[in-house]
Amino acid sequence: MTTITRRRRPVLIAALAIGLAIVAGVVVAVLPRPSAVPLAAANTVSTAAVTSGDMVAETRMQGVIAYSATTAISSGLAGVITELPAPGASIAAGGVLYRVDTMPVILLTGSAPAWRDFTSGMSDGQDVLQLEENLAAFGFFAEVPDASFDWDTVLAIRDWQSALGLERTGTVERSMVVFWNGSLRVDAMTANLGQEVGPGSSFYQATSTEKVVSVAVSSSDRALAGSGQSVTVTLPDGSSTAGLIQSVGEPVSRPDPEGGPSTVVIPVRVSIADQDAILDLALATVTVSFASALRDDVLTVPVDALVPLDDTHYAVELPPTGKAERGELVPVTTGAVASGRVEISGNRIVAGLLVVVPTR
Numbered sequence: 001m002t003t004i005t006r007r008r009r010p011v012l013i014a015a016l017a018i019g020l021a022i023v024a025g026v027v028v029a030v031l032p033r034p035s036a037v038p039l040a041a042a043n044t045v046s047t048a049a050v051t052s053g054d055m056v057a058e059t060r061m062q063g064v065i066a067y068s069a070t071t072a073i074s075s076g077l078a079g080v081i082t083e084l085p086a087p088g089a090s091i092a093a094g095g096v097l098y099r100v101d102t103m104p105v106i107l108l109t110g111s112a113p114a115w116r117d118f119t120s121g122m123s124d125g126q127d128v129l130q131l132e133e134n135l136a137a138f139g140f141f142a143e144v145p146d147a148s149f150d151w152d153t154v155l156a157i158r159d160w161q162s163a164l165g166l167e168r169t170g171t172v173e174r175s176m177v178v179f180w181n182g183s184l185r186v187d188a189m190t191a192n193l194g195q196e197v198g199p200g201s202s203f204y205q206a207t208s209t210e211k212v213v214s215v216a217v218s219s220s221d222r223a224l225a226g227s228g229q230s231v232t233v234t235l236p237d238g239s240s241t242a243g244l245i246q247s248v249g250e251p252v253s254r255p256d257p258e259g260g261p262s263t264v265v266i267p268v269r270v271s272i273a274d275q276d277a278i279l280d281l282a283l284a285t286v287t288v289s290f291a292s293a294l295r296d297d298v299l300t301v302p303v304d305a306l307v308p309l310d311d312t313h314y315a316v317e318l319p320p321t322g323k324a325e326r327g328e329l330v331p332v333t334t335g336a337v338a339s340g341r342v343e344i345s346g347n348r349i350v351a352g353l354l355v356v357v358p359t360r
Contacts, residue, residue, distance in 0.1 A: 045319055045327075046359045048302050052351035055295040055336055055343065059224055063215035063233070063270065063288045065281045067185065067207035073097055075201040076105065076175030081193055085186045090209050092183045094138055098203050103176070104164060108134045110179035118157070118172040122149050130179055131172065135160055175199070183209045211278050213243060215288050216265040219251060224290040225268045233272065234287040241277040243270040243288065299349055300341045305357045306334065316344065316355040327356055 075098075083099035085091060093109040108114075110130030116122065118131055124147040132145035132153060140163075141156040154170035161168050187205040191197065213233055217225050231243045249267035256262055270288060272278055306314040307329060315329040335343030 046357050047319055047354040048305055048357045050344070050349060050351055050353040050355065051300050051341075052297070053300070055298055055300065055338065055341070057292050057294040057338065058232075058289040059221060059292070060287050060289050061215055061217060061221075063213040063286050065211055065213055065278055065284045065286060067282070068210045068212040068269070068271075069208040070187070071180065071184075071206050073178070073184075073203045073206050075100060075197045075203060076199055077101070077103060078198045079103075079196070081191055081195045081197060081203070084189070084191065084193055084203065087186050087189055087204075089186045090183050091186070091206075093134060097178055097184075100197065104166075105175070106164075106177050107184060108177050108179050109137070109181065110134070111181055112179060114174040114177050114179055117174050118149060118153075120149065120154060120171070124148050127179075128153070131177075132156070138163075181208075185209045211272060211275060211282065212246065213270040213272065213286060213288060215268045215270060216254060217268050217290075219264040219266060221290070222266050224292055225266065229290075231270055231291070232289040233270065234289065235277065235281065236284055236286065239277070241272060241274050243272050245269070246271040294338065295336050295343055298335065298343045299345060299351060300343050301355055302357055303337060303340055303342045305355045306332070306342060306344075316349075319354055319356055 077100040079101035081098065081100060082102050083096065083104075085097070091097060091107050093107055095107050096104045097107050098105055108130065110127070110133070112126045112130060114127060116127070118128065122128070126147065128149045129145055129147045132141050132143075135141035135153075135156040136143075136145050138160060140159045141152065143152045157172055158168040158170045161170075184206040185208065187207050189204045190202040191204065197203075215225075225245055225248055227245055227248050229245045231245060232240050233243045234240050246269045249269075251264050251266055253262045254265045278284075301316060305316050307317055309315055309329075309331065313331065314334055315331045317329055318327040320327040330346060330348050332344040332346040332349055335345070337343070
């Protein structure tokens with residue numbers, strides 16, 4: 001009969017040091033798959049089940065929550081400021097950005113700027129399409145929006161002007177509208193009511209209402225960040241929310257604040273679908289976890305479930321049965337080690353098998 005000599009588990013920490021060093025700086029989680037778990041033995045011991053699943057490495061980096069875009073709101077008119085929004089206010093499409101001599105300047109949705117007046121005889125263009133799309137959204141344009149300024153456009157503009165309390169001219173001066181993708185949030189004011197302004201005078205800084213997470217990824221970790229990839233964002237209160245990599249920028253050089261050599265980083269922007277989760281957070285530091293596969297479809301147990309047999313061989317202990325004080329030792333072959341778990345294999349190792357772990 002072969003006698004197996006067991007060693008105390010603390011020896012395992014040193015024995016696995018090399019394996020842990022392989023994943024230094026990376027946190028690894030095991031994604032469990034449902035499996036049948038046998039009943040525990042009658043003896044009172046702490047056990048853990050052998051788990052089947054994929055080992056996923058998570059590299060964690062710090063990020064900052066910020067508004068996704070900023071813009072300066074400047075005057076397109078000359079006169080006296082008669083209306084300004086309150087700092088922190090949100091302005092949606094159709095809302096008034098400011099008034100000069102009581103004339104409103106309206107926010108519209110669109111990516112192309114207003115670079116010319118909208119009037120009969122103008123050539124086709126993206127700006128015309130944007131104007132008609134907004135008029136349709138406001139309920140004034142019944143046709144299918146296109147890039148042509150025609151009689152239907154004139155009638156829709158007149159109805160819109162009537163709703164705004166303006167003269168029904170059927171034309172729109174470019175200084176009367178500002179195109180922007182989405183709503184705006186009023187930030188720092190740079191003008192005051194009653195102030196006389198001219199074209200180009202600054203009124204206030206504005207941001208988008210959407211918040212994103214900005215992360216500076218080191219060049220060595222560039223492969224972890226791909227556009228459209230899912231990430232997990234851990235917030236200051238410890239809760240987590242899902243994120244999606246929106247864009248990956250070109251490498252930039254970042255100076256060392258302590259005067260050392262600069263480093264090359266990749267600017268990564270992460271969108272957050274649940275904006276309510278970060279509603280009260282701005283310029284807050286968060287943790288972004290980038291996942292990458294480490295092992296596919298493997299069996300794992302907690303590292304402290306391993307029992308050292310000698311300097312290079314390990315076993316797991318089954319729960320004792322009957323009146324036995326100790327359970328049977330089953331030799332295993334170890335693999336990847338990370339985040340407190342170790343990959344194991346062996347003739348009798350199957351998902352759901354209970355093994356003894358030290359009482360926590």
